Amino acid sequence: MKKDEQNDKKGISRRDMLAGLASLPVLGALGYGLFLHASERNKYKSGLLKGIKPVLPSGIPPLVDGPVLRLGVVGTGGRGMYIMKALGFVLPERIDEWKSRAATDKYWRDYLDEFMAQEQLNVRVTGVCDVFGKHAAEGMAAGSNLYRNGQSGEMADVPRRYLTYQELCASPDVDAVIVATPDHLHVPVALEAARNGKHVYCEKPLSWTVEETFEARKVVKDTGIVFQLGHQGRQTESYQVAKSLIEQDVIGKISLIEVCTNRNDPNGAWVYDIDPEANENSIDWKQFIGPAPWHDFSLERFFRWRCWWDYSTGLSGDLFTHEYDxxxxxxxxxxxxxxxxxxxxxxxxxxxxxxxxxxxxxxxxERDLTLLYSATLSSEKNRGKSIMAHDAWMELDETLTVYLDRSSTRYKDQIEKGLLEPNKPIFSYVPGQDKIDAITTPTEKYFAGRGLLYTYRDGKAVDTTHLHLREWLNCIRLNNGTQPSCDIDQAFEEAITAHMGTISYHEKRRTFWDAVNERII
Structure with missing residues (x-):
């Protein structure tokens, strides 16, 4: 008699056993569990994985009460404008564009509805600073669109444009500063803000050099400001589920992790479009250069700055840091x-x-494990995060799947009894992401596919950057020392790790971290 037939006599098949194990999560589209009757699912929940409880975030944390927070935004180009959208501010003409598309396209209708339903965070944009005049003007227009209207609707006060970030950071009309500049200006702006008593939300990576990494940590701690690094993946639901499973030893001892970045288009390789309105008169080139080596004016360098070490942290700082964090x-x-x-x-x-x-x-x-990273900008072969352990391995991006290892010790008895099949899923979590077709740029599509654009709370899609900013704002309003999830200590670890890889690449040698003296050797 076949094993499936034997198990069927007991009211359970091996195929359904796998289905039941996959059905453990309560939210989302739940893999094989969709094929089972509810009564059967209940049997398996109390069976082989008894006691294993994936932890899901319990909705969106409520806003902490407090006065309106006045924000200054330094850098209102692509990422800066996305952060403003996550705060609730977009260009009036963008609202009109979305409404026009929504009239005939369901995805755009959903996109518009989700933005309009995004909770107001009780903030105002009171200042913007960008070295490109056009970007500054767009930041001011978006910042005045408090009511999320189109071009014919009511607007709030227009934020003031500051010509330098030093002036913005010193302004008494600004409570907190968002840093969305090129990498080489992250720390200079963050330090200026902190020394002026302003709270800081800084885009990743933290730093351009090792030396300023230490200075940033010292100043943030000395001033006591609330600092959040812009790794919005801290809000990704599947990552939080993964953490809970690993803490419950579902996959066993981890020895090897592989993370990857693959892209294959000019945008993904940082060959961004050059704005036809940009020229030497509309760009403050000297301020853009900042601490970088001097170079004569170059539109290519200004718009495609990620391609040069003079301003960039490369694949290590730009893309690996997402995976590391x-x-x-x-x-x-x-x-x-x-x-x-x-x-x-x-x-x-x-x-x-x-x-x-x-x-x-x-x-x-000390953990008996190796973390491998590989990246190419000329192939789109899809590769996610693979966490490999003795009993199972975990594949992770916007979804999460745990596969059984045939040599598992923990699940040996179940394998021998034919209850579990090696190399098959024993757990899956798919958070129902169905809005990916409504996003607007190749970069956004890339991040959406890696779970970095939207996550889910109570079954609803939510912008991860909105949640990340919300967490930072709540910590500011609490004013009791509470730190956000990607605080300066997490940022320091991210930056040092990335710099170790970059130094190794430049110097063609292995680098080491001296934890006692806190230095790279």
């Missing part, structure tokens, strides 16, 4: 013992100095 959130990795990197400029022969292929290995001997 997710794993640091899930596993609490901290700074690695050592790093080794290799790669080169293999496809984009356009004068860039930053590699378009990068491989890095980070060793954690």
């Amino acid at each position: 997710a794993l640091n959130q899930i596993l609490g990795l901290g700074i690695p013992h050592s790093a080794m990197a290799s790669g080169g400029i293999y496809f984009y022969k356009d004068g860039r100095t930053v590699p378009d292929v990068l491989n890095m290995a980070f060793e954690y001997p």
Whole structure:
């Protein structure tokens, strides 16, 4: 008699056993569990994985009561304007555009509805600063659109344009500063804000150099401001589920982790469009250069700055840090013992100095594990995060699946009895993401596919950046020392780890972290 037939006599088949295990999560589209009757699912919930409870966020945390917070935004280009959208501010003409598309397209209708339903955060944009006049004007227009109207609707006061970030940070009309500049200006702006007593939300990565990483940590701690680094993946629901499963030892001892970045288009390779209105008269080139080596005015360098080490942190700082921060959130990795990197400029022969292929290995001997990162900007082969352990392995992006290892110790008896099949899922979590077709740019599509654009709360899609900003604002209003999830300590670990990989790439050697003296050697 076949094993399935034997189990069927007991009211359960091996196929349904897998289905039941996959049905454990309460929210989302639940893998194989969709094929079972509710009574059968209940049997398996109390069966093989008894006691395992995936932890899901319990809705959106309520806003903390407090006065209106006045925000200054430094950098109102692409990312800066997205942060403003997450705060509830977009260009009036953008609202008109969305309404026009929504009239005939369901996805745009959903996109518009979700933005309009996004909760007001009790903030005002009172100042903007951007070295490109057009970007500054757009930031001011979006910042005045408090009521989310189109061009014919009522507007609030227009934010003041500050010509330098120093003036904005010193303004008595600004309570907190959002830093959305190129990488080489993150710390200079953040320090200026902190020293003026302003709270800081800074886009990732934290820093451009090792030295300023230490200075940023010291100033933030000395001033006591609330600091949040812009790793919105801290709000991704599937990451939080993964953390709870690993803490309950579902997959066993972890020895190897692989994370990747693949892109294959000019936008993904940082060859951004050059605005036809940009020129030497409309851009404050000297302020853009800041602490970077001097270079004559260049529109290519201004708009495609990520391609040069003079302003960029490359694949390590720009893209690896997303993957690292997710794993640091899930596993609490901290700074690695050592790093080794290799790669080169293999496809984009356009004068860039930053590699378009990068491989890095980070060793954690005290954890008995290695973290591998590889990236290419000339292939779109889909690769997610793989967390490999003795009993199972976990594949993770916007979805989460746990696959059984045939040599598992924990599940050995179930495998031998035919209750579980090796290399098959024993747990799946798919948070019902169905709005991906409504997003607007290749970059947004990339981040949506990796769970970094939307997450889910109580079954509803929510902008992760909105949640991340909301957390920061709540900590400011609490005013009791409460820190957000990606505070300066998390930011320091991110920055040092990325710098270890970058130094290894430049110097073609293995780098080490001296934890006692806090230095890279």
